[in-house]
Amino acid sequence: MAPNEKGPVQLSIEQKVTEDMEPSFLEVVNESHLHAHHAAMKGVTNKETHFKLTVVSEKFQGKTLMQRHRMIYGLLGDELQQGLHALTLKTKTQTSKLSFPFLYFYNMVNIGIVGVGLVGSELLVQLKATGAKRLNVVGMTTSKKMVVSNTSYTSLDLTQWKTDLQEQGVEANLGVFAKYLSDSPDHSIIVDCTASDAVAELYPSWLQLGLSVVTPNKKGFSGPLSLYRSIESLAGNLNGTGKAPFAYYESTVGAGLPVLNTLADLVRTGDKVEKIEGIFSGTLSFLFNNFSSLSGENKGTFSENVKVAKELGYTEPDPRDDLNGMDVARKVTICGRLAGVDLDLTTLPVENIVPGPLQSVASADEFMAKLPEFDDHFAKLNEEAKKENQVLRCVGLVDVKGGQSGVKLLRYPGSHPFASLQGSDNIIKFTTEYFPNGLIIQGAGAGSAVTSFGIFSDILKIQGRVE
Ligand SMILES: NC(=O)c1ccc[n+]([C@@H]2O[C@H](COP(=O)([O-])OP(=O)(O)OC[C@H]3O[C@@H](n4cnc5c(N)ncnc54)[C@H](OP(=O)(O)O)[C@@H]3O)[C@@H](O)[C@H]2O)c1
Structure with missing residues (x-):
């Protein structure tokens, strides 16, 4: 045996x-x-x-x-x-x-992780460090290789998963991976830690198998409305499997900050959400907190700040992927849909702050080399704001009442909470009937540790809900 x-x-x-x-x-x-x-x-x-x-x-x-x-x-x-x-x-x-002690009766839950890059491997570190009770990591896969445990669904050895994946891994096959998880008598969760559209498109089929989905991948919830609707309708239903699956995606917005959980609670308790406004991007937060402040301290030109952010690893390899506003647009879409507005990424007004002539240059290096040519443009915007005692901030907006949702470069007075943000923090403000002066959530909104914390919290919520 x-x-x-x-x-x-x-x-x-x-x-x-x-x-x-x-x-x-x-x-x-x-x-x-x-x-x-x-x-x-x-x-x-x-x-x-x-x-x-x-x-x-x-x-x-x-x-x-x-x-x-x-x-x-x-x-x-x-x-x-x-x-x-x-x-x-x-x-x-x-x-x-x-x-019984609180956690003792939590149901046994299997976890299969798709994507063990920065976030997926940090999640494994957190699961191992806490000795998470009754949570068994029974499978993991990259785009190339996968390992699954035995038919008793014993946890894989989290002290040497990298070596095991490398040496014992077989060719990755997400169909086989999902079937293995769904064959377990216990509830199974697939944690998608990729940024892949193709993986996100599989969520409905996984939910149909009775598998829950937890993910920081924005694609499934900000992509085609039909995919979102399909996920929404399958999550929480038995789907003929006898195991109600769930879909949790807190880390898609504000990483580990409790943004979606709070929004869902506001909606479920009958509050009327009027506006969601926030600095949803750690990169753009860092950039504008430094470039546009009222402190009087000169922290350099726009291009110098982009360069620092890139060197610190805050930007995507090509910073235009941050500056074009699309990452914020996805987060706005996710929040809007949860608040009941059918936002569509393809029609959402998004202000791309990459100067027009640089939008089509071939490489990130060429973009970085030419960006200083446009420093005067950003300096002028900044000076105009400063004259009014205001700062520039790149924000995402969900305007439930007025239909003004989108991504914009706006000015805020020095007294506004968005103006005094620090480092790369995110800040999200809900204006609702219950909270007419705003309910604000603020803190680190990027990084593998806080993202994995959000994923781990979602896993625990599902563990507490499964029958
Ligand atoms: N890092 C953050 O601060 C942060 C914050 C919030 C949300 N997120 C989100 O978290 C997700 C993961 O980010 P990350 O930084 O960990 O990315 P990453 O380091 O690039 O890792 C991605 C992982 O996904 C795997 N993968 C890609 N396509 C796959 C496929 N079709 N099937 C199976 N595996 C596949 C990759 O495997 P290969 O190596 O074989 O390609 C790799 O293991 C993204 O959606 C990101 O937007 C990240």
């Missing part, structure tokens, strides 16, 4: 207790290895002698502890005769299970 594989005695215990006790929760753990050195076990080669059982069943209602234990022992007479030595029992009813 391979380590962690279920043997015939364990399978028999699970079957008998399930059939007779109809438990709402059952966990059978083989602890034989912990007793192998005991004198009574000397010479015993059987690997199924000691088990810990946790059983939650309404059939225990009104029974004493002794009676409950007799009920379980009574079911396992054959196994006890054939070498089963001892059972450690926890026997509870549904109503008493709340007295």
Whole structure:
């Protein structure tokens, strides 16, 4: 029997207790290895002698502890005769299970990670560091190679996953990957840590298999409205699988900041969202916080600030991918749709602040070389704002009432919270009926640690919801 594989005695215990006790929760753990050195076990080669059982069943209602234990022992007479030595029992009813430690009753959940780059590998670090209870990473894949665990869905070894993926990985196949996860009796989550459109298009098929989806990938929620609608309608439904899947995507906006969760709560509780306004890009935040401030301190020209941001790794390899506003537009689209506005990326007004002549130059290097030629243009905008005691900020807007949604370079007075933002922080302000003066969420909105934190939180939310 391979380590962690279920043997015939364990399978028999699970079957008998399930059939007779109809438990709402059952966990059978083989602890034989912990007793192998005991004198009574000397010479015993059987690997199924000691088990810990946790059983939650309404059939225990009104029974004493002794009676409950007799009920379980009574079911396992054959196994006890054939070498089963001892059972450690926890026997509870549904109503008493709340007295268990908080996480104890969280359901076993499998995790399959698609994409183990910056964010995916940081998520693995966080899962390992916290020893996340009852969360098993049973599969991971890149675009080239994948590994999955065994048919008992034992967690992969998170101390050496890179070597295992490299040396034992087989050719990546997302169809096989999803089928493996959906065959598990426990709930499975696919965590998409890619930026791929093709992967996002698979979400509906995964949800149909009963698999939940957690992702920082914006494509599925800001792309075609039909894909978004399909994900929306499949998430939370049984889809004939008996396992209601969920779709959580908090880290697509503001990384780990609780932006979408807060917005969803506002909508679900009947608040009327009027406007969502924010600095949604860490890169543009850093750029304009430095370039346009009222402190009087000269922090350099526009092109010098772009260069610093690029050198610090804040920009995409080609900074035009930040300056063109499309990343912010995707976040605006995601927030708008959640607030009930059917925004479409292809028609959303987006101000591209890349100077016209530089939009079509061939390479990032050429763009960087020519950008100083346009410093006067940005300096003029900045000076005009400063004269009015204002700063420039690149913002995303969802205007639920007025239809003015889009991405714009706007001016804000020095007293406005957007004007005093620091570093590469994001800030998002909801104006609603309940919060007429605004509800503001602010903090680090980029980086693998906070993004993975958002993903991890989503995983825990699903773990708490699965039946
Ligand atoms: N980094 C941040 O601060 C941040 C913040 C918020 C959101 N995000 C989002 O998080 C996601 C991941 O970002 P990242 O920085 O971790 O990217 P990354 O370092 O480039 O990693 C991407 C991973 O996805 C894999 N991949 C790509 N296409 C795939 C496919 N078709 N099938 C399977 N695997 C595929 C890549 O594998 P190969 O190496 O084989 O191509 C790689 O392992 C993106 O959507 C990004 O926008 C990132």
